[in-house]
Amino acid sequence: MTGPVLGLCSFTHDSAAALIVDGELIGLVEEERLSGIKHDGAYPERGVNWLLTKSGLSPGDIAHLALHFRHDLYRRAAPRALTHLLRPATTRRAIPRARSLLTVAGHEKDRLKQLADRFPDATLTQVLHHRAHGLTAFASSGFTEAAVLVVDSLGETQTTTIAHGRLNTASVPVWEPVLELTDPASLGYVYGAVTQHLGWRKADEEGTVMALAALGDPTRFAALFQRAIRLTRSGFALDPRLFPLRVVSSRWTRVSSEFVAATCPPRRPDDQVTQVHRDLAAALQQRTEEVMLHLASLARQVTKADRLCVGGGVAMNCVAIGKILAAGLFSEVFVPPAPGDSGTALGAALAVLADDGQPVPEGVRDSCYLGPSPHEFGVVVPARDGVAVRWERAPAERVAAALADGQIVGMCVGPLEAGPRALGHRSILASPLSSNVVDRLNKKIKFREPFRPFAPVVLADHAEEYFVLNGRSSPFMSIAVPGTESGRQKVPAVFHANGLARVQTIDHHRNPLLAAILEAFAARTDVPVLINTSLNIKGKPICGTAAMALDCLTGSGLDALLIDDRWYTKTRQETR
Known part of the structure; x- marks a missing residue:
């Protein structure tokens, strides 16, 4: 071919x-x-x-x-x-x-x-x-052999697939399905259904429910979810009396009247979040982790592979992925930057x-910066009303100095990341040492729920000082791990209520600018860790272009924005 x-x-x-x-x-x-x-x-x-x-x-x-x-x-x-x-x-x-x-x-x-x-x-x-x-x-992943677990809401009729992946002698990827579940047995369907019931958008805000789960008590509804999602020798099955048969139409509800009676009425998006909502999210998350561990164990049994790759929308549940890694079922667990x-x-x-017998192309393995650079979709006007711009000879030093001073800085540099996580090219960076930084980010920049956590990025050489990674890297921010005692003491702002952090490890080879910023920040503060969240506000996608990034600067509480080697600030700064 x-x-x-x-x-x-x-x-x-x-x-x-x-x-x-x-x-x-x-x-x-x-x-x-x-x-x-x-x-x-x-x-x-x-x-x-x-x-x-x-x-x-x-x-x-x-x-x-x-x-x-x-x-x-x-x-x-x-x-x-x-x-x-x-x-x-x-x-x-x-x-x-x-x-x-x-x-x-x-x-x-x-x-x-x-x-x-x-x-x-x-x-x-x-x-x-x-x-x-x-x-x-x-x-x-770059693996030559691995178990491959795909879990989502619905792919044609499949909802869960376990396969054996391997490279043949010509480096052609071979996909050998071993076990599959079909709809209505769908973990993604359940998570989306409960997300919607709790007042957030399914297929969009499941991460919000995962964050809320850390504040709840799963025991309140644990028995209900054990009944709703029953583990089997070949995977799991759903109880249609709680999660009715899927109809591919928004006109049909995803939870039953029996489920509502056993839990709570549907929450409207503007309603207050109460303890029953937290407990329901916690029970959902706990059962999701149990099911994912069960599926990972099955994948190990049926493929005999020592490594695991996970794809599909449910692979973005970083807490469940962290639990699989911690269980020791596999020597390595890999989630691609764009698992959805x-x-x-x-x-x-x-x-x-x-x-056609072709090997894996160059540029696929371990890559995430795969999209356009900021100015490839229109030339940015040098300045907008209320915005000043200047060229920066040493952008890493400029960003680090601003962060150490307590400012919150947007990054729109280099090729765009693939996938849902901002990995330093379309990010908002902040110091984890600044007082009330999480509150500022949620209230004035992201405009989102106050219980939502923020992920850290750390120099790979120092990651073990702050996070329990056991020698592994986490370049795509795909796993949630505990903090070390030192990490929890030095940078408590990057850990959620459950003691976990969705960490990104970085080095000069993968992202030289972000690594240089971390080094310059560490030189000022003795801490090689920053808060890293996506360059966007609630309800909007990550900013792919320079124009979108400038809109984010002017429409939020960002203090400054770096677009390649240009430093943008508001001529009238807001009160922190």
């Missing part, structure tokens, strides 16, 4: 595009970072155009298109939905479920025509969704290449 391969996550949510040319990954970019629409589900036109421009190609040069799911599997699943007519708990939803699956499948003709019109000379392949997730996780649906754009392209 010859010619460029364009992978797409499109027409669902978290649209993204990845391009591979001549054995090299050109880039992976999420559309929301360029459009400003969070979880943008449209065709990723801006991202595709950037990739084509970067590679010097036109749409007619694309030889292969890879889409991240298969419409035909929804069509095949529709008749099987009618078997739910035989159970009293699912009878009412069986026919609506079948119809909803046919509706999804029915979009195929129009979507494929759109793609054919855009890329008339390309061969289109629809890739199994969980295979796309799994290949992204495995190929990104946006990463399937890369996985779909990898599947097409693997089917």
